[in-house]
Structures are given as structure tokens and as C-alpha cells.
Amino acid sequence: MSGLKIAVIGGGSSYTPELIDGIIKRSSELPVESIWLVDIQAGKEKLDIIGDLTKRMIKRAKLDIKVYTTLNRREAIKYADFVITQFRVGGLKARSLDEKLPLKYDVIGQETTGPGGFAKALRTIPVIxxxxxxIEELASNAWLINFTNPAGIITEAVLKHTNVKTIGLCNVPITMKNNISKILDANSNNIKIDFLGLNHMVYGNKVYLKGRDVTNKVLDIISEGESFTMRNIPDLKWDSKLIKSLEMIPCPYHKYYYMTDEILKEEKENSDTIGTRAKQVMDIEKKLFERYKESNLDTKPKELEKRGGSYYSDAAISLISAIYNDKDEIHTVNVKNEGAISNLSEDIVVEINCLINKSGAKPISVGRMSNRIKGLVEVVKSYELLTVESAVFGDYNKGVLGLSTNPLVPSFTVAKKIFDDIILANKYYLPQFK
Incomplete structure (x- = not known):
């Protein structure tokens, strides 16, 4: 490949400057010829703002890259080498409903986990x-790099129901790596973590600093109360007994499963005071886009870090570079298990360290998953698989069964009430449920 064409679906996203920053940083190894930013009519204003900022960033970097903004998705995809998906069906208003609706049943409301993630998946899977x-028609050799959430479920749907070459991506593993480098006061390039699990349910099995196993040291620091979270997740301290019981590093999203009561209490209090995370993000985005409009802004602004998208550029563009340049680099991504975790099904999507080259992602074998985490992982995967089938075929029964299987939902009765509310609130976006 040469003169790469990159299409970004959801180009009007506030995250896009992260991607452009990543492309600029890797311009010496990625010969990008054109960037196509595509969105829908409702997102045109934001798309135009992002398009102008992108052009200023490219100009400042003195790069010969053409930037196009379009509402014509097929035009953007045609002959693309890489397609990046980062869209949100229904926008932040739909996210707000995802976060509020479960609370009336005393169930956690979160955009990718539990009923909120379920609703988001139902809206998103038909679109992806x-x-x-x-892609199959217009760019059959393209790689789809997906970090539309819930990334694991979306990647599962694509790999099971299309022939598109797909790798799912999330910034949680790289965030965990950077957090660990901070608490060890070490360069993140010297940190290696053996990851295994699912998207937003990934564990650090072993941590190495310059090849030396420092897992126990990291576990001790976290169990002593060191902050280890992300901007969009409450900064509650981990129970030291939980950390010692797991004997591995949980990701910040595990708080929803291991600290459910505390998280629910905080969510309900916030909903009545400062509002849900969606409300907070709306406020952040409003300020961000005002900043993006500034004609003298030609770099990724520091304010973007408040949005929660830190490290996306490093994760996404370094992955693309590893494929294009046949690097044989290790990245943590969402792919089919293919026996890498020997006591899980081979054809399910897992989040795991993979060797990345021009052939794609080859999962690195980790052997058997410990019983300390296997039960929770398998239950959540069962929920994910049923959710995919429900979304693809409009199968209500599989949907309600899948939602009732989710550990954050207390019963089938509650699952049915929540699902009915989801369908009613999202009827415009869920035509598959007639």
C-alpha cells in the first residue's frame, strides 16, 4: 500500500483531533494521502468545525494530506485502506437515556456496561x-478499526456476521499501562502487561518493568488506596481484600461489577445533583467545540483530555502503522480467541495481547484463564452473544434473556421492564423490534 486513504466514520466526533494528532506524529512511517471525515446530516455543523481544525493541524505540520468532509459514507469508504469507526447512534441524548433509565429500577446506568451498554449495542449493530x-462492496481489502462502543460486542457482531477484516480497539489497556507507569514512577515504554479478558472486562495478569515481574508490587500499591481509574468512572478505592483475592490487576470498569452498590449510590446522587456523565460530557463538548472553532487553534487542545478519550490516537494510529509497516508489534485488541485462552470458546471475541503485522492480529497464547475470573467473564460473554443475536435479528426473547444474564441486572422481571422501556425510548433507532 502507498498513498493511504483513511475514512473516519463519525468524523464530527470530538475525539477526531486525537486521531489527526496520531497521524501527524507518525507521518514519517504512514504515507497518508487523504483523510475522509464522514458524518450524518445531524452532525454536519460539528463535522465542518472538525474538518476546518483538521486542515489547520495538517497545514501546521506541513504535510501534503488532503482532507475531505462529506455526508456521503460510500464516497468516503470507496477504495479506503483503513476505515475507522467512532460513531454514536442517537448522540449524547441517547446516552443520557441509557444512563438514567436503569436507575429507576435501582440498576446501574452506564454507556457501555449493563443495560446502558445493551441499549447502545442494539442501536449500533444494525448501523455497523x-x-x-x-466496505465489502467498495473497499474489500480495507481494515476496519472499530472503537465504537461497546467495542467488544460491536466487534463480535462484525466478525460473526460479515467478511470484513476487523480489529476492535479500546483505550482502557493503554490507560492502565500509563496509570501503572505513574504509580511505579517508570517510563511506560518499559512496562509490559499480559492482558486477557473482554472489552471493559480486561485484567492485567502479569506486569513487567524492564522484564522484571512487578505484579505483586503493583497489587500492593493499588490495594493501599492508590487511585487507579479513568475520567468517566468514579474514583472509588479498591477493596484491598478484592485485589489480593484476584491476584491480578482489574480494569477500572470492573468497579461496576465488584463495587456495584457503591457505584449505584453515587450514580443516583449525581443524577439528582450534577447530572449523569452524559450531561457532564455535553457541557465538556460544548466548550470543546467553541475551542475548536478558534481560527488560531492548529493543534490538539489540552482540554480534550477532559473528554475521556486520552490515548486514542496512540492506540488507533499505532495499530494502523503496525499493520501497514508489518511491524510484528504487540497490541492489546479485540479479536477472535482462536485458542489463545485455552478454556474459553475459540470463536468468541476477547481482549488480549496480539502480534500485529500486515496479516492482522494474531492472539498470543496465555493458556488457561484462572477460575478467579473465568465465571464472571463467561457470564458477561453469554450476555454479549445474546445481545448480538437480538440486535441482528430483532429477537426480543434473546434480548431479554441476554439482559437478564448480565450480572448488573437482578432478575428476568427487571430485565423485561428495562428492555421494554429501552424499546419505547429508542423506537426510532430500533426498527428491528417491530
Whole structure:
């Protein structure tokens, strides 16, 4: 490949400057010829703002890259080498409903986990499959790099129901790596973590600093109360007994499963005072886009870090570079298990360290998953698989069964009430449920 064409679906996202920053930083190894930012009519204003900022960033970097903004998705995808998906069906208003609706049943409301993630997946899967139809027709050799959430479920749907070459991506592993480097006061380049699990349910099995096993040291620091979270997740301290019982590093999203009561209490209090995370993000985005409009802004602004998208550029563009340049680098991504975790099904999508080259992602074998985490992982995967089938075929029964299987939902009765509310609130976006 040479003269790369990169299409970004959801180009009007506030995250896009992260991607452009990553492309600029790697310009010496990625010969990008054109960047196509595509969005829908409702996002045109934001798309135009992002397009102008992107052009200023490219100009400042003195790069010969053409930047296009379009509402024509097929035009953007045609002959693309890489398609990046980062869209949100229904926008932040839909996210707000995802976060509020479960609370009335005393169930956690979160955009990717539990009923909120379930609703988001139902809205998103039909759209991603439609995008994949375009890729198969117009850019059959393209790689789809997906970090549309819930990334694991979306990647599962694409790999099971299309022929598109797909790798799912999340910034949680790289965030964990950077957090660990801070608490060890070490350069993150010297940190290696053996990751295994699912998207937003990934564990650090072993941590190495310059090749030396420092797992126990990290566990001790976290169990003593060191902050270890992300901007969009409450900064509650981990129970030291939990950390010692796991004997591995949980990701910040595990708080929803291991600290459910505390998280629910905080969510309900916030909903009545400062508002849900969606409300906070709306405020952040409003200020961000005012900043993006400034004609003298030609770099990624520091304010973007408040949005929660830190390290996306490093994760996404370094992955693309590893494929294009046949690097044989190790990245933590979402792919089919293929026996890498020997006591999980081979054909399910897991989040795991993989060797990345021009052939794609080859999972690195980790042997058997410990019984300390296997039960929770398998239950959540069962929920994910049922959610995919429900979204693809409009199967209500599989949907309600899948939601009732989710550990954050207390019963089938509550699952049914929540699902009915989700369908009613999202009827415009869920035509598959007639």
C-alpha cells in the first residue's frame, strides 16, 4: 500500500483531533494521502468545525494530506485502506437515556456496561453491519478499526456476521499501562502487561518493568488506596481484600461489577445533583467545540483530555502503522480467541495481547484463564452473544434473556421492564423490534 486513504466514520466526533494528532506524529512511517471525515446530516455543523481544525493541524505540520468532509459514507469508504469507526447512534441524548433509565429500577446506568451498554449495542449493530456492507462492496481489502462502543460486542457482531477484516480497539489497556507507569514512577515504554479478558472486562495478569515481574508490587500499591481509574468512572478505592483475592490487576470498569452498590449510590446522587456523565460530557463538548472553532487553534487542545478519550490516537494510529509497516508489534485488541485462552470458546471475541503485522492480529497464547475470573467473564460473554443475536435479528426473547444474564441486572422481571422501556425510548433507532 502507498498513498493511504483513511475514512473516519463519525468524523464530527470530538475525539477526531486525537486521531489527526496520531497521524501527524507518525507521518514519517504512514504515507497518508487523504483523510475522509464522514458524518450524518445531524452532525454536519460539528463535522465542518472538525474538518476546518483538521486542515489547520495538517497545514501546521506541513504535510501534503488532503482532507475531505462529506455526508456521503460510500464516497468516503470507496477504495479506503483503513476505515475507522467512532460513531454514536442517537448522540449524547441517547446516552443520557441509557444512563438514567436503569436507575429507576435501582440498576446501574452506564454507556457501555449493563443495560446502558445493551441499549447502545442494539442501536449500533444494525448501523455497523450496514457500514460493513459498503466496505465489502467498495473497499474489500480495507481494515476496519472499530472503537465504537461497546467495542467488544460491536466487534463480535462484525466478525460473526460479515467478511470484513476487523480489529476492535479500546483505550482502557493503554490507560492502565500509563496509570501503572505513574504509580511505579517508570517510563511506560518499559512496562509490559499480559492482558486477557473482554472489552471493559480486561485484567492485567502479569506486569513487567524492564522484564522484571512487578505484579505483586503493583497489587500492593493499588490495594493501599492508590487511585487507579479513568475520567468517566468514579474514583472509588479498591477493596484491598478484592485485589489480593484476584491476584491480578482489574480494569477500572470492573468497579461496576465488584463495587456495584457503591457505584449505584453515587450514580443516583449525581443524577439528582450534577447530572449523569452524559450531561457532564455535553457541557465538556460544548466548550470543546467553541475551542475548536478558534481560527488560531492548529493543534490538539489540552482540554480534550477532559473528554475521556486520552490515548486514542496512540492506540488507533499505532495499530494502523503496525499493520501497514508489518511491524510484528504487540497490541492489546479485540479479536477472535482462536485458542489463545485455552478454556474459553475459540470463536468468541476477547481482549488480549496480539502480534500485529500486515496479516492482522494474531492472539498470543496465555493458556488457561484462572477460575478467579473465568465465571464472571463467561457470564458477561453469554450476555454479549445474546445481545448480538437480538440486535441482528430483532429477537426480543434473546434480548431479554441476554439482559437478564448480565450480572448488573437482578432478575428476568427487571430485565423485561428495562428492555421494554429501552424499546419505547429508542423506537426510532430500533426498527428491528417491530
Amino acid at each position: 453491519l450496514d457500514i460493513c456492507n459498503d
